[in-house]
Every structure is written in C-alpha cells, then in structure tokens.
C-alpha cells in the first residue's frame with residue numbers, strides 16, 4: 001500500500017508537531033443549533049441526552065408546542081419522554097421559611113421533528129459547502145447526516161460504518177467520523193463505544209486530512225483528544241499508524257496524482 005508523497009508529507013508534518021510539541025491552539029467547534037426559540041434550548045443537559053437517545057433527534061417538542069409551530073404530530077408516532085422534577089415545599093426547621101425539594105420525576109411526552117407534518121417546513125441543516133471526500137463517503141454507501149445532536153458529542157458513526165451523523169459543519173469532525181466508517185469497512189465492524197485504538201486512528205487521520213486539504217492545523221486538538229485515551233499520544237499514533245495508512249489509502253485511492261509524482 002503506497003500513499004502519495006503529498007499524503008506522506010502530511011503524515012510526517014503532524015507527527016513532527018507531536019514530537020516537537022509545537023501544537024496548534026485548540027479552538028472551540030461551533031455546533032449546529034436548533035432554532036433559538038425551540039423548547040429544547042431550555043432543557044437540562046440530561047433531558048437533551050435522554051431525548052436524543054430515544055429519538056435520534058434533538059428538536060423534540062410537546063404535542064401542543066408543535067401545533068403552535070403549525071405542525072401536527074403524525075398518527076401512530078411514538079412519544080419519547082423527558083423528565084420534569086416534582087418539587088415539594090418543606091418548612092425549614094427554624095425561622096418558618098419554606099424550601100423547594102425534588103421528590104421525584106414526572107415523565108413528559110415529546111415528539112421528534114420527523115414525527116410531525118404540516119405546511120410550516122422544518123429547517124434543514126446542510127452546510128453551505130460540503131467538505132472534501134464526501135464523494136468517497138457516497139461511493140462506499142456511507143450516509144452522511146447533518147443535524148443538531150445531543151450536547152455530549154459532536155458526531156458519531158454506526159459500528160458497521162453505514163452512517164455518520166454530524167452535529168457541526170466542522171470538516172475535521174467529518175474527517176474523524178469518515179475515518180471511523182472506513183476503519184469499520186476494513187475491519188468488518190467497529191467495537192462499541194469509545195475505543196482507544198479506534199479514536200486514535202480517527203483523530204490522527206482527521207489531522208492528516210486537514211493538513212492535506214490545507215484546511216488548517218488541528219495538531220493541538222488531535223493531541224488533546226488522543227490524550228483522553230492515552231498517556232502518550234505519540235506512542236498511541238505510532239501503534240495506530242498501520243491502520244491510519246490503510247484508512248488513508250482507501251480514502252485517497254481516487255486522488256489524482258499531481259504532475260511529476
């Protein structure tokens with residue numbers, strides 16, 4: 001398996017950054033947001049995660065809340081449930097003051113946007129410009145979906161590599177999830193959850209692709225991300241390099257070699 005000199009140069013550049021510690025600053029990644037007036041914006045973090053886990057969508061609303069938006073919940077739609085704390089007033093021991101305490105939770109049914117219909121159209125979240133390599137995802141039948149997702153992640157990839165969900169328009173996150181999907185195709189299936197080797201392969205591949213396409217230096221982000229899984233990111237990427245090269249070879253197979261190379 002041979003990578004183009006350009007791809008090899010990008011690998012070397014990111015490794016060198018890791019070796020010398022000359023890393024890029026870690027910047028915050030902008031998320032795709034649900035409309036600012038959507039009820040979900042007022043929910044607790046755990047309710048957002050809860051609704052997303054059940055429905056695969058973040059923009060969930062109550063039956064009447066959807067009606068107010070000019071949309072009705074389709075017949076036969078399954079509700080998902082968020083939890084509202086039940087509060088009770090108790091007397092303070094001295095001074096006769098009262099205090100609210102949580103005595104349990106009441107489930108509240110809400111419905112995902114895709115369960116609704118109406119003349120008012122739902123927003124779409126596609127980027128103005130698609131990232132490089134989207135055609136490779138298409139070629140391998142990897143579905144790519146842009147939508148607001150739960151706050152505990154920026155994107156994810158199904159273990160069989162058939163679908164990527166992106167909660168941001170950031171190209172680096174797309175590259176990370178695409179690397180997971182191709183890794184899944186190479187190995188047959190990914191391991192469930194956040195696996196150390198898989199995360200190292202995906203994040204390092206993303207940093208290489210960012211450099212290759214001239215989309216910026218994400219070495220600092222890659223270093224800090226891989227640090228969550230490994231004490232020494234440099235050793236981690238050295239161990240993962242064989243797989244990184246396989247993933248890059250698949251991703252860049254159709255790359256037109258530049259003249260003279």
Ligand SMILES: [Zn+2]
Nearest residue numbers: 176180199202
């Ligand atoms: Zn990942």
